[in-house]
Amino acid sequence: MSLNKITTCLWFDGQAEEAATFYTSIFANSKITSIQHYTDAGQEIHGHKAGKVMIVEFNLNGHYFVALNGGPEFKFNEAISFQIDCANQEEVDYYWDKLGDGGDEKRKVCGWLADKYGVAWQVVPTALKEMLSDKDMEKVKRTTVAMMTMKKMDIAGLRKAFEGKT
Known part of the structure; x- marks a missing residue:
């Protein structure tokens, strides 16, 4: 049986690492666990330069998050x-x-x-x-x-x- 874990993904427009750093500085027992970068593979689809931060995984006091630098298409609102x-x-x-x-x-x-x-x-x-x-x-x-x-x-x-x- 696999271990099931729910991770919240937050879509940012270039501020994923900055936001993860901000949040982990506020909540106790929190840390950035991984940073992944875009490569030139799939660039025609994702449109980001190779080397740019793509995903930042972090944990806020036991709650898992992924911050994705996806682009300007989506914005946050109070629905979540x-x-x-x-x-x-x-x-x-x-x-x-x-x-x-x-x-x-x-x-x-x-x-x-x-x-x-x-x-x-x-x-x-x-x-x-x-x-x-x-x-x-x-x-x-x-x-x-x-x-x-x-x-x-x-x-x-x-x-x-x-x-x-x-």
Whole structure:
């Protein structure tokens, strides 16, 4: 039986190595594992010069990625995003600030952001998931209303709404 592994492939337009370096600098226990280059074989199809970085394989805290320098044909959007579960406000602030640096300010809403490469991330406190899973629908409603007004998640503000103290 073969070992099955799901690897996320991200399509870039020339920034694959730069992006992989950026992401591995943010997440603990992360590293670039392989860099492959285009050759002149198939150049009539792929259109890239021999020697240019084609694929960068990297790992972010146990999640495998391939960054492909495919070209300008495809762009990232929020239809696909990566959710980061954060234990506390310090983690929320860290990932929000690091990933959001240089990103599109208009795409920061309800804990979502797009980084400088256009990749969408959700920076979510685990406390929010717990609040939204509560059986008291009034608490859930208040928390949801508070969340919808936030760009970056504020755990204290969410907690106040959850407890009806706003």
